[in-house]
Amino acid sequence: MKIHLIANMYPSKEAPSYGVFVKNTEKILESAGFEIDKTVLTKSNSKINKLVGYGVYFSKIVLKGLFNRYDYTYVHYAAHNSLPLLVLKKLKKNVKIVTNVHGSDVVPEVPSQEKFQPYVKQLLEKSSKIITPSQYYKDLVIEKYKVNTPIEIFPSGGVNKSVFHKKENKRELFKEYGLVDDVRYIGFVSRIDVGKGWDILLDAISLLKKENSLHNVKFVIVGDGKQRDEFDKKMKDLGIEEDIKRFSLLPQPALSDIYNCIEAFAFPTVRKGESLGLVGLEAMACGAPVIGSAMGGILDYVEDGRNGLLFSPGSSEELAMKIKEYFLLDEADQEKMKKEAVSKANEYEVENIKPMLISVFK
Structure with a gap:
């Protein structure tokens, strides 16, 4: 099975904790034998680099989705990725999207994030499945969007016990x-x-x-x-x-x-x-x-x-x-x-x- 992993947050050497849970989900899927092709963005502090980066990133999402064969398109963060995925879905109706919602996807933190909400709702309606990190968030998604899409719970990549454990020193x-x-x-x-x-x-x-x-x-x-x-x-x-x-x-x-x-x-x-x-x-x-x-x-x-x-x-x-x-x-x-x-x-x-x-x- 081949999965196209999409995320606008992904760790780098300079920002190792930035979107680390996305990398954790990638490792889990790879360990199960899935082939992962990822389109991701790493952290940038430059506004120009961010703007150019998002332009290239959105283009890759659409083009790779159109011309490659994936069993699933798995996206983290509905708000920032909704537009290119909705375009892709319109051009290629049989694309199967699994949308993993987090934090401000459903509850915008600042007014500028509110404008994405209609697109988030559309993406969730057109997804094959939705993943939420907790029962609380699942209930919130159902209450806010009234979607019929199946919702699964997966707690954000989980706790890595090889890193987080009790120490004696x-x-x-x-x-x-x-x-x-x-x-x-x-x-x-x-x-x-x-x-x-x-x-x-x-x-x-x-x-x-x-x-x-x-x-x-x-x-x-x-x-x-x-x-x-x-x-x-x-x-x-x-x-x-x-x-x-x-x-x-x-x-x-x-x-x-x-x-x-x-x-x-x-x-x-x-x-x-x-x-x-x-x-x-x-x-x-x-x-x-x-x-x-x-x-x-x-x-x-x-x-x-x-x-x-x-x-x-x-x-x-x-x-x-x-x-x-x-x-x-x-x-x-x-x-x-x-x-x-x-x-x-x-x-x-x-x-x-x-x-x-x-x-x-x-």
Whole structure:
């Protein structure tokens, strides 16, 4: 079976984490014996390069679809790829499209993304199958588009256990990343962008500092994005720079190290389009329970009080309270929560979810 894999996000040497789940799906399909021909875009910071890149990319999607024989055309991200695929479908009606929707496909994050919504609906209607990362997102797609296309669930490539797992060399990792031995850390890994909750976390850190209730707790924050300047200003205005260890962008093996250094993972998103939240599962695989917003795909895997803690989306006060609640647990209860986190993450491990994706095409 030959599959044409299409994605406008794909990892490169310069941006190894950019669209890494697309590469993970490619590996899964190849391991099942499928022949993969891919048309993808890697990250570019130049507007001119982006414009030219998309022009070439869209042309390849249409031309390769017209003149090559594929059993399926498998596309990640409906919004950005809908136009060339709709053109292809009009020119070649027997093309079988499997559309994997993510995040802003269904819930646009900025007004400029709204214009794609009519085309997303058309693409989903013309697809042979739709793939969503979670039950939450499946329900959202059905509610919004009222499509009759069959919908399958596949959790965004899954957790790569060869990278994300518990490690025993915590003291060495602390030294490597400049962390303090007698301090306990809460982690946060995300783009510093609208809706990701970085501002909620900073307010929660400020509240905890004012209360002076957690003397030996600090925070590790990994990420960069369009709101980096706003982040830096807010952090300075709140006077919490000394409470935060910052990293910009890290490759996946380094992220695994960070997850092994933290006690818990803060996930304060307010995005309705949080279709799964793979970073939360990757942190859990390393033994870090999630303290997360009670919304979106997070609810598919975080059970309050069992493998993590949940709080009302947007509430920095509740986030601060839940962080305190976690550290007030006795050591045995914390260890039990960590073990439950690892156990739940194992359900999403690549080998365990492989059959879900392979069955879509077989």
